[in-house]
Amino acid sequence: MLVLALAAAAFYGASDFLGGLLSRRAHYAFVGLVGQTTATVATVLAAFALGSAAPGGAVLAWGLAAGIGAAVGTLALYRGLARGRMNVAGPLSAVGAAGVPVLVDIAFGQRLTVATMLGIGLAIPGIWLVSSESGRGGFAAGGVGEGLLAGLGFAVLFVCLDRAGDGAGLWPVAAGQAASVVVLAAVALRIRPNAPERASWTAIWPGVLGAAATILYFLAAHAGTMAIAAVITSLYPAFTVVLAAVVLRERTSLTHGAGLALCAVSVGAFVMG
Numbered sequence: 001m002l003v004l005a006l007a008a009a010a011f012y013g014a015s016d017f018l019g020g021l022l023s024r025r026a027h028y029a030f031v032g033l034v035g036q037t038t039a040t041v042a043t044v045l046a047a048f049a050l051g052s053a054a055p056g057g058a059v060l061a062w063g064l065a066a067g068i069g070a071a072v073g074t075l076a077l078y079r080g081l082a083r084g085r086m087n088v089a090g091p092l093s094a095v096g097a098a099g100v101p102v103l104v105d106i107a108f109g110q111r112l113t114v115a116t117m118l119g120i121g122l123a124i125p126g127i128w129l130v131s132s133e134s135g136r137g138g139f140a141a142g143g144v145g146e147g148l149l150a151g152l153g154f155a156v157l158f159v160c161l162d163r164a165g166d167g168a169g170l171w172p173v174a175a176g177q178a179a180s181v182v183v184l185a186a187v188a189l190r191i192r193p194n195a196p197e198r199a200s201w202t203a204i205w206p207g208v209l210g211a212a213a214t215i216l217y218f219l220a221a222h223a224g225t226m227a228i229a230a231v232i233t234s235l236y237p238a239f240t241v242v243l244a245a246v247v248l249r250e251r252t253s254l255t256h257g258a259g260l261a262l263c264a265v266s267v268g269a270f271v272m273g
């Protein structure tokens with residue numbers, strides 16, 4: 001389970017970096033739409049290849065709800081990565097993506113460990129320190145608001161895929177991908193961006209990476225517990241931040257770095273819990 005979740009984190013991190021980079025050249029809604037459409041096709045083909053059983057209505061409902069969360073998370077994250085800083089929006093999205101599934105598991109009877117309580121306590125000041133460096137334009141200007149909203153969306157994705165169960169194989173994942181395409185298409189048509197640049201079509205690659213990541217998380221969540229799989233997968237910003245530092249040479253101040261460090265330690269504490 002650990003290997004699956006870590007692999008999911010790596011693929012999500014690479015997908016977010018590429019998607020965020022492309023969102024600086026083309027509209028983020030179109031980049032997300034191309035990526036999610038590619039992910040839907042890849043997931044449907046994988047579901048057929050595995051010979052998954054036909055899903056029931058409840059399973060499809062959980063999958064569709066997961067897709068709505070994925071669409072919201074993708075739009076918010078790509079907007080934050082495009083307009084803010086990659087080493088702000090990514091780590092903050094991980095706090096919500098890691099913390100909310102833990103709280104849901106607790107609500108359904110899981111015990112709250114000392115490490116989990118420590119993770120929650122560290123996340124709050126970490127978010128405050130990061131937001132204090134968001135710039136003159138306000139709370140959302142530096143990618144903070146988008147990062148938090150993305151974390152909530154991805155948390156919905158994680159929780160709903162877990163609730164869908166594994167009796168229908170990958171069909172809940174496929175249903176979720178299809179639902180996210182509908183939401184993203186509605187947003188893209190509403191915005192009506194200009195003719196997309198050629199670079200935006202390369203968003204098929206973030207889509208392929210994202211599909212692989214979601215499938216790996218789905219398998220990890222049903223090989224162990226949702227809380228552990230979610231928080232390990234939520235390490236994905238580490239890969240995004242490393243790529244941003246190497247490729248874009250992004251830097252952080254001491255205050256900013258302290259906030260990011262607290263967010264990283266909080267995710268680690270969730271994993272230990």
